[in-house]
Amino acid sequence: MTTELLQPFKLNNSIALQNRILMAPLTRCMADDNLVPTQAMVDYYARRADAGLIISEATIIRPDAQGYPNTPGLFTSEQIQGWRKVTDAVHANGGKIFAQLWHVGRVAHPHFFDGEVLAPSAIGVEGSVP
Structure with a gap:
């Protein structure tokens, strides 16, 4: 079984992985205050590149999507440039x-933002998020 785990794997017609090891997403909160990936993130992901596939940490898609500090975004050109360094x-x-x-x-x-919370329904959350 170990020999198969370390063998290359064709995920689809355009993506071939160097092995069958996957790194699951782990939120690290290492982006800067503008949610731009930092050099620490570049180094973190580069050290793990020997996994066949890395799934990045949760990456917010718009300003009102943030629930935790320093989670990286992917909605400004500066954030996209930061992720380019990571990739x-x-x-x-x-x-x-x-x-x-x-x-x-x-x-x-x-x-983290001004305005209304965006959600798929009007059902509220009980309790609070620290």
Whole structure:
């Protein structure tokens, strides 16, 4: 079984992985205050590029999607450029990376944005999010 785990794997017609190991998404909260990926994130993901596939940490898709501090975004050109550095480092080390897109919905924290919380229904959240 171990020999198969370490063998290359063709995911689809355009993506071949160097092995069958997958790194699950783990939110690290290492983006800067503008939600731009930092050099620490570049280094973090580059060190893990020997996994066949990395699924990035939760990456917010719009300003009102944030529920936690310093989670990376993917909705400004500066954030996209930051993620480009991450993906370039992963690719340079032979890895592949997919983005986990994220909107926290009703539990978005008003500390992080001005305006109404966007959610799929009018059902509120009981309790509070710290």
